[in-house]
Amino acid sequence: MTKVEKNALIESLSAEFQASKAIVVCDYKGLTVKELETLRAEMRAQSAKVQVVKNTLASIALKNSNIEGLELKENNIFLWSEDQISLSKVVCKFSNSVGGKLVIKSGYFEGELVDSKHIEAVSKLPSKEELIGMLLSVWTAPARYFVTGLDNLRKQKESE
Numbered sequence: 001m002t003k004v005e006k007n008a009l010i011e012s013l014s015a016e017f018q019a020s021k022a023i024v025v026c027d028y029k030g031l032t033v034k035e036l037e038t039l040r041a042e043m044r045a046q047s048a049k050v051q052v053v054k055n056t057l058a059s060i061a062l063k064n065s066n067i068e069g070l071e072l073k074e075n076n077i078f079l080w081s082e083d084q085i086s087l088s089k090v091v092c093k094f095s096n097s098v099g100g101k102l103v104i105k106s107g108y109f110e111g112e113l114v115d116s117k118h119i120e121a122v123s124k125l126p127s128k129e130e131l132i133g134m135l136l137s138v139w140t141a142p143a144r145y146f147v148t149g150l151d152n153l154r155k156q157k158e159s160e
Contacts, residue, residue, distance in 0.1 A: 010061050017062060021082050027075055035101070039094050042094060043087075052078075104120070
């Protein structure tokens with residue numbers, strides 16, 4: 001890779017990291033190419049991005065994005081997205097599906113460094129769509145009960 005290509009990659013990653021609200025760093029040692037392609041496909045479906053980057057280039061891009069504190073040692077794969085919950089869900093689900101070969105090291109969620117336990121806890125939260133569904137269910141419950149009560153009253157009057 002030439003110096004020009006490295007600089008272009010650093011600029012691209014800096015812009016991507018700065019625009020994202022969630023970044024997860026994982027160790028991917030032991031994953032097959034097929035498993036990595038599956039991870040990339042799952043992340044693409046969630047509008048998230050995945051890339052294996054050399055630690056020196058990644059650290060420069062992170063520093064340019066004002067993100068500091070992520071330890072970059074050994075093999076790293078970077079996953080980033082706008083939505084930290086969906087990113088965490090996909091990463092944790094995939095890690096479990098491959099028998100823990102994808103090891104979550106750390107992350108950076110909305111300006112704060114987080115550890116693997118935090119990422120796993122976030123993955124257990126309901127998604128935005130699930131929360132909206134719960135809220136709509138709560139909002140429509142009184143009307144639903146009222147209609148059910150009226151229907152029962154109608155049936156009672158008809159039977160008399």
